[in-house]
Amino acid sequence: MAGRDRVVSLLRQLERMASSNIRYGEGVSREIGMDLQNLRAQNVCLMTDRNLSRLSPVKVVLESLTKNGVKYKLFDNVRVEPTDTSFKEAILFAKNDSFDVFVAVGGGSVIDTCKAANLYSCHPEADFLDFVNAPIGKGKPITGALKPLIAVPTTAGTGSETTGVAIFDYTPLKAKTGIASRAIRPTLGIVDPMHTLSMPERVTANSGFDVLCHALESYTALPYNQRSPCPPNPINRPAYQGSNPISDVWSRHALHVVAKYMKRAVRDPEDLEARSSMHLASVFAGIGFGNAGVHLCHGMSYPIAGNVKTHSAKGYSVEHPLVPHGLSVVLTSPAVFNFTAPMCPERHLEAAHILGADVRQLKRDDAGAVLADTLRQFLFDLQVEDGLGALGYSLDDIPALVKGTIPQERVTKLSPRGHTEEDLSQLFQASMKLY
Amino acid sequence: MAGRDRVVSLLRQLERMASSNIRYGEGVSREIGMDLQNLRAQNVCLMTDRNLSRLSPVKVVLESLTKNGVKYKLFDNVRVEPTDTSFKEAILFAKNDSFDVFVAVGGGSVIDTCKAANLYSCHPEADFLDFVNAPIGKGKPITGALKPLIAVPTTAGTGSETTGVAIFDYTPLKAKTGIASRAIRPTLGIVDPMHTLSMPERVTANSGFDVLCHALESYTALPYNQRSPCPPNPINRPAYQGSNPISDVWSRHALHVVAKYMKRAVRDPEDLEARSSMHLASVFAGIGFGNAGVHLCHGMSYPIAGNVKTHSAKGYSVEHPLVPHGLSVVLTSPAVFNFTAPMCPERHLEAAHILGADVRQLKRDDAGAVLADTLRQFLFDLQVEDGLGALGYSLDDIPALVKGTIPQERVTKLSPRGHTEEDLSQLFQASMKLY
Known part of the structure; x- marks a missing residue:
């Protein structure tokens, strides 16, 4: 019976899992x-x-x-x-x-x-x-x-x-x-x-980054039994319910596929095995985040995309300025996971390990730094723009970016670590330059 | 482009994945x-x-x-x-x-x-x-x-x-x-x-064996791109479509949970962590086999249950003779997986490894024997009846058991290895006594 209290607490709140055909x-x-x-x-x-x-x-x-x-x-x-x-x-x-x-x-x-x-x-x-x-x-x-x-x-x-x-x-x-x-x-x-196969190279990269962040954010989201509120009537419960034992399976699996195939998919448009695998990974990660939710990378991405001034996105046939969604999401990921790591260091270490880092000698306190470094290297290898600065943002824009993040509480409240406007400001600042 | 032919073949046929809420x-x-x-x-x-x-x-x-x-x-x-x-x-x-x-x-x-x-x-x-x-x-x-x-x-x-x-x-x-x-x-x-928590000890064991076999059979089922026929209209396609990259995730995960929690769940009815985990594993395995299908253990279980004469099942409040479903399924599993291993030895070795066997020094040819031994030990540890003989069956019953398996083609055709009536006969015979 030793474990019972822990388990009762684990199961105290509610979960529903929805998947698509x-x-x-x-x-x-x-x-x-x-x-x-x-x-x-x-x-x-x-x-x-x-x-x-x-x-x-x-x-x-x-x-x-x-x-x-x-x-x-x-x-x-x-x-x-x-x-x-x-x-x-x-x-x-x-x-x-x-x-x-x-x-x-x-x-x-x-x-x-x-x-x-x-x-x-x-x-x-x-x-x-x-x-x-x-x-x-x-x-x-x-x-x-x-x-x-x-x-x-x-x-x-x-x-x-x-x-x-x-x-x-x-x-x-x-x-x-x-x-x-x-x-x-x-x-x-x-x-x-x-x-x-018809996706241009940058579309493949940016949409792949969306998969990466879906997987990482849903895997590190606030656990389902810690989120609030918990409406008594099931119909009023949010679609995003926090990380849970079912979404974890999808998120982790998607991360493995990204680690194995994403670079190949971006670099060789003819590599059908890699592109098919990433296509399935987007489904896996979708089922994961569609139930667990995403958090800070996505919450902060919305004002990054919404405040775009002049950035024109390579590979996208549009006439308006555009920060592609996956790019707006991934640029803050090193700063975000460095920030959230103290709340669930094992999951951050595991994510770094899946993405190729050697974590055997590392301690829990290293989790944020190693995952951030691993992500920076991953982005560098895929020739991603060097931070928000490269999109035309400067320190002067940070108040507007923070202001645009506040209404994203639906997702940001799933961050495993609580945060102030000052925290958000520092996360944007740390994301101005990556390399 | 080297891998392309292989991949085209991998993707040639069709798959649909359905999950429940x-x-x-x-x-x-x-x-x-x-x-x-x-x-x-x-x-x-x-x-x-x-x-x-x-x-x-x-x-x-x-x-x-x-x-x-x-x-x-x-x-x-x-x-x-x-x-x-x-x-x-x-x-x-x-x-x-x-x-x-x-x-x-x-x-x-x-x-x-x-x-x-x-x-x-x-x-x-x-x-x-x-x-x-x-x-x-x-x-x-x-x-x-x-x-x-x-x-x-x-x-x-x-x-x-x-x-x-x-x-x-x-x-x-x-x-x-x-x-x-x-x-x-x-x-x-x-x-x-x-x-x-209200499940008697033997109901916990037998229903757990059903989870075990759902996971093992769906993971080793004929791959989805090798099954036939392939009806052109999606509405005519079977629910059971063979193992595939999505069902594999569920089946493998369920097997991990069974390996970790099943013995605890059977032995201690108060172990809520173990029983909850097995409850979720039954969902995972259900989604896996519900899409991939099961094969010989399930196909052969139906006549084992259907021909029951006098066996009375402990822990079940029924007045008729009964071979509980999970028991009827698991008793043939050592023989079945020994038989199917040559068709996908890696998956059989991986299953044995997940269930606790040390497979590091083993070759592909050992896969069937080691998985069969691992299963026998698992059943022995959980005090399962010693084979079909212990249920009251004798060699004389084999023709009836084989005859009862023939109409189960819907599932038996998902066996990775083709089989004759003589093969089925030998599988029943090998399952008469386990230890």
């Missing part, structure tokens, strides 16, 4: 027409972005729809790193018709936009901020039924095909926020590694 | 009344067995229903190790009312019976054999919508809360068969480790 394999996106027939779809809303609409992933899906006689309408105006305005345009498109199934072909921006279009067209009476996370929105629970949504991810990063999260830039506050509810999770994710 | 934690079954309210349930069908109906797991659920004003009707006549007759009784109960949600509180027998009751009451026109696996049944695909089903497992073994499988004894052939379709998978599994 995933189909994986080369060429599986060619089958989507049959899936839509099986769903008896009469009028499909197909969403993508302008660039992808000319590329193979969309062509393959359209051919399958045509072959199976599935009627659809195409919306190809998704914005890369979407905003409230771009979300609303997609929502209007969906509201102006009566679709019975939604299909998203693209990266996280497309899938997230399609989730929002499905949600609001099924709740035509709702105000846009009703379902947006508090404190920016009202964070109301979603009670009505949505239409089926099939997601076909074309990047290996977002994991959006597995999650109930849709992120956008709320322009009035220059900060990213989102909608988080299991209700908007895709019905089926079709993970076709052939699609990742 | 699971809520896990001490006391979570007390919340079920709120879940049912959230589902707007007006008339709930609650299924359990006679023995459990007097025990805490059912009491806790009933209290929650009453507290939340949820109306229900109770069916407590589920048979442990159900038959076509007992399934039909439960189906009739469900058809004679109009239920909008189903709740199963019990082990695999209860959950499986409830799946069948939900299925056939939603398809009142169907003949019982319509959805039963071929060749015994017609194996028709399920196209209609079912009612939500919430499963509250009270044993740590079945994994039925995560799978689309319902197993029963088809009495005309004295062989187990089942229904397998993602459509019958529970909507939500409520995994409350407090329930496992």
Whole structure:
């Protein structure tokens, strides 16, 4: 009975684990027409972005729809790193018709936009901020039924095909926020590694960094039995519930795959084994973080992306200034994990070990430094910009970056270590230059 | 590009991964009344067995229903190790009312019976054999919508809360068969480790063996890209698709938990940490085998259970002769894995290593023998009956056991090694005595 008190405490609070249906394999996106027939779809809303609409992933899906006689309408105006305005345009498109199934072909921006279009067209009476996370929105629970949504991810990063999260830039506050509810999770994710062959080198790198941070943040997130509040009614519980024994399995496994394959995937666009493996890793990490949550890297990334002035992202076919999501997330990772390590040093040491560091002689107190060094080396090897400074930020911008992080409490509260505005300020400062 | 051909071949065929929603934690079954309210349930069908109906797991659920004003009707006549007759009784109960949600509180027998009751009451026109696996049944695909089903497992073994499988004894052939379709998978599994404290010692052992074999069989199952046939329409694909990179994660993890906690869970009913861990392991293994499948141990277990004459199972409150499912599965495991090892020796060596064997000096050719020895020692330590002989079987029974295995092709075809009736005969013979 010695262990009982500990275990009762371990289990005191609640956990729910949600996973998506995933189909994986080369060429599986060619089958989507049959899936839509099986769903008896009469009028499909197909969403993508302008660039992808000319590329193979969309062509393959359209051919399958045509072959199976599935009627659809195409919306190809998704914005890369979407905003409230771009979300609303997609929502209007969906509201102006009566679709019975939604299909998203693209990266996280497309899938997230399609989730929002499905949600609001099924709740035509709702105000846009009703379902947006508090404190920016009202964070109301979603009670009505949505239409089926099939997601076909074309990047290996977002994991959006597995999650109930849709992120956008709320322009009035220059900060990213989102909608988080299991209700908007895709019905089926079709993970076709052939699609990742069309990713430019920097898209592969940045989306891979998103996978890396999903895995690291969810693995080090506040444990599920320590988070609060704990709403008594299950329907009111957050999608992000802290690290737990199930999400740990996914997060750790994703980290192993990143360690083994990410550099190969970035460096050789023809390395199908590496790119397929990263595509699956994005699913693994998505299921991990979709249940455990992310914390400071993601919370701080939103103002980094939202306050962009002039940075133009290589490899992205967009005309507006852009800090790609994965890049905005990973640049603070050395500082963040150095900061969080004291709360769960074993997990930080284990992460460093998985990423290739020799940790045998190290003590718990070394955990933050070694993981930070390992991450810096990893970023350097992959030729990542040298910190926030390289994106055009200076020390003068830190107050705005901190201010933009405050509303991200939904994720930052999952940090294993509590933090003040001064702590955030120091984390941004430490991330100005990496090498 | 060197690896490309290999990878294309790896990915040539198709895979889909389905997981269930699971809520896990001490006391979570007390919340079920709120879940049912959230589902707007007006008339709930609650299924359990006679023995459990007097025990805490059912009491806790009933209290929650009453507290939340949820109306229900109770069916407590589920048979442990159900038959076509007992399934039909439960189906009739469900058809004679109009239920909008189903709740199963019990082990695999209860959950499986409830799946069948939900299925056939939603398809009142169907003949019982319509959805039963071929060749015994017609194996028709399920196209209609079912009612939500919430499963509250009270044993740590079945994994039925995560799978689309319902197993029963088809009495005309004295062989187990089942229904397998993602459509019958529970909507939500409520995994409350407090329930496992009421499991008698032998129920803990036998259900743990089921977890062990789910993990071992799914990890060694024929790889997903080697199975056939491969129906072009996704809706016609089998639930069991062979081992794959996602199910491998679950199967391997479950095996680690079994190795660490199973003996403790069996020996000390108060060891909540061990029993909780095994409860989660049954979920992990369930997701693994629910997608990859099982093979020979399960295929051969059905006639072992179905042909029982006089064996009375300790710790089970039933009046009929019974070979508990987990016991019927595990007794052939040393012989089976000795037989299958040549097809994937690395996986067999890894399994032996996880279960505690020192495999450093071993060669691939030793894999079968070392895993068989490791399993025999594991069973001996847990005081398992000494083979099929101890259940009352003799060599004279082998033809009947082989005959009863033949219709289990749905699972036996997932064996990594092809086999003749003579092979099956030798596997039964080698399982007559273990120590």
